[in-house]
Amino acid sequence: xxxxxxxxxxxxxxxxxxxxxxxxxxxxxxxxxxxxxxxxxxxxxxxxxxxxxxxxxxxxxxxxxxxxxxxxxxxxxxxxxxxxxxxxxxxxxxxxxxxxxxxxxxxxxxxxxxxxxxxxxxxxxxxxxxxxxxxxxxxxxxxxxxxxxxxxxxxxxxxxxxxxxxxxxxxxxxxxxxxxxxxxxxxxxxxxxxxxxxxxxxxxxxxxxxxxxxxxxxxxxxxxxxxxxxxxxxxxxxxxxxxxxxxxxxxxxxxxxxxxxxxxxxxxxxxxxxxxxxxxxxxxxxxxxxxxxxxxxxxxxxxxxxxxxxxxxxxxxxxxxxxxxxxxxxxxxxxxxxxxxxxxx
Numbered sequence: 001x002x003x004x005x006x007x008x009x010x011x012x013x014x015x016x017x018x019x020x021x022x023x024x025x026x027x028x029x030x031x032x033x034x035x036x037x038x039x040x041x042x043x044x045x046x047x048x049x050x051x052x053x054x055x056x057x058x059x060x061x062x063x064x065x066x067x068x069x070x071x072x073x074x075x076x077x078x079x080x081x082x083x084x085x086x087x088x089x090x091x092x093x094x095x096x097x098x099x100x101x102x103x104x105x106x107x108x109x110x111x112x113x114x115x116x117x118x119x120x121x122x123x124x125x126x127x128x129x130x131x132x133x134x135x136x137x138x139x140x141x142x143x144x145x146x147x148x149x150x151x152x153x154x155x156x157x158x159x160x161x162x163x164x165x166x167x168x169x170x171x172x173x174x175x176x177x178x179x180x181x182x183x184x185x186x187x188x189x190x191x192x193x194x195x196x197x198x199x200x201x202x203x204x205x206x207x208x209x210x211x212x213x214x215x216x217x218x219x220x221x222x223x224x225x226x227x228x229x230x231x232x233x234x235x236x237x238x239x240x241x242x243x244x245x246x247x248x249x250x251x252x253x254x255x256x257x258x259x260x261x262x263x264x265x266x267x268x269x270x271x272x273x274x275x276x277x278x279x280x281x282x283x284x285x286x287x288x289x290x291x292x293x294x295x296x297x298x299x300x301x302x303x304x305x306x307x308x309x310x311x312x313x314x315x316x317x318x319x320x321x322x323x324x325x326x327x328x329x330x331x332x333x334x335x336x337x338x339x340x341x342x343x344x345x
Contacts, residue, residue, distance in 0.1 A: 073113040074120060083109060154311035161303045169303060170292045177290040181247045183258055184283040186240035188225060189232035192275040208269055208276050215266060215278070222266065222280050231275065241282065254279065 071078040086108060087095060098104040127133060161169075170177075188211060192204040211229050214220055226240025235242050250258065254277075257267040261281040269276045292299075 071109050071113055074117055076113075076116040076120065078109060078112050078116070082112065086112060150312050150315065151308070154308050154315055156304055156307045156311070160307065161300065166296065166300060166303070167292065170295070170299060174289055177295055179246075179288050179290055181287040182244045182285040183247065183250070183281060184244050184285075185242050185258065186222060186226060186280045186282055187232065187235055187242055188222070188230040188240055188278040189235070189274070190229075190269075190276040190278075191231040194273060204275065208278075211278065212269065240280070244285070247287075 068080045069077045070080050070083060190204050190208045214225055223239035226236050230236040230240060253270055257270060258281055261267055265281050267279045269278050
């Protein structure tokens with residue numbers, strides 16, 4: 001396998017991993033109910049949020065899409081297009097979080113307004129004329145020009161990749177899109193820490209024995225027992241349910257019990273760091289490969305990104321070939337010497 005194919009395989013594996021994130025919760029990994037999905041990270045604000053003045057209500061007939069003013073502070077306006085541009089800089093997870101929580105959009109706008117106030121004050125004090133700032137701006141400008149130019153000359157055509165290529169890459173990396181077997185589970189927890197005294201241990205054991213006895217009775221209602229008896233309030237509110245969990249995410253001591261259960265089966269109590277867990281297998285989903293239609297958009301984006309990277313390397317290599325650089329290695333090595341020390345001559 002050549003380097004290009006290895007890079008593509010690695011890229012596809014990373015893509016598959018990203019696509020699987022959120023597909024199932026991680027159960028019993030670190031805490032009592034680690035299967036609860038983590039909240040998506042809020043978009044990073046450019047600066048601390050500041051109170052914003054209400055923007056004037058514009059005439060809907062006169063408002064131009066994209067240039068409509070959505071906020072104002074200190075005589076500076078923020079348009080809808082500027083907000084869209086800021087959102088476009090966020091990653092997919094942050095954008096999804098913003099779509100679910102409109103408050104995050106308001107925070108983003110307020111952060112833009114806060115930046116405007118700081119910028120206004122900095123310019124009034126001629127901060128942009130500081131030598132270090134001037135040098136940083138020059139480097140930033142240079143990087144922006146180089147990056148945007150390379151992007152323009154290395155981007156593949158809009159119709160790339162062809163459907164046949166997409167299918168070939170998908171089939172060659174089908175194993176990367178394999179979704180492992182998943183289990184939908186519910187639990188009843190009896191808390192008992194490792195440092196509990198004898199009295200607490202006896203009380204927990206008595207409660208556990210009582211719950212197990214009730215579960216084994218004909219017609220026992222696991223959900224009702226979870227609501228009334230489980231020490232894990234979060235899952236108890238959901239009739240003990242902890243949701244879907246992928247097989248690789250199960251702790252070893254849990255996997256050995258759950259994988260052998262029939263649907264609606266209840267495992268023997270399992271002792272973990274925080275106490276006893278009585279698990280019920282609500283449902284099972286067999287392992288399967290995600291279909292092409294489901295991963296196509298992300299796969300196309302990955303293929304295009306890899307092509308851009310390859311084109312960029314080739315373009316720069318050709319420039320260097322046409323104009324070979326000359327580097328003074330001796331002078332370069334001196335840059336690493338501590339200040340005040342001279343290299344022996």
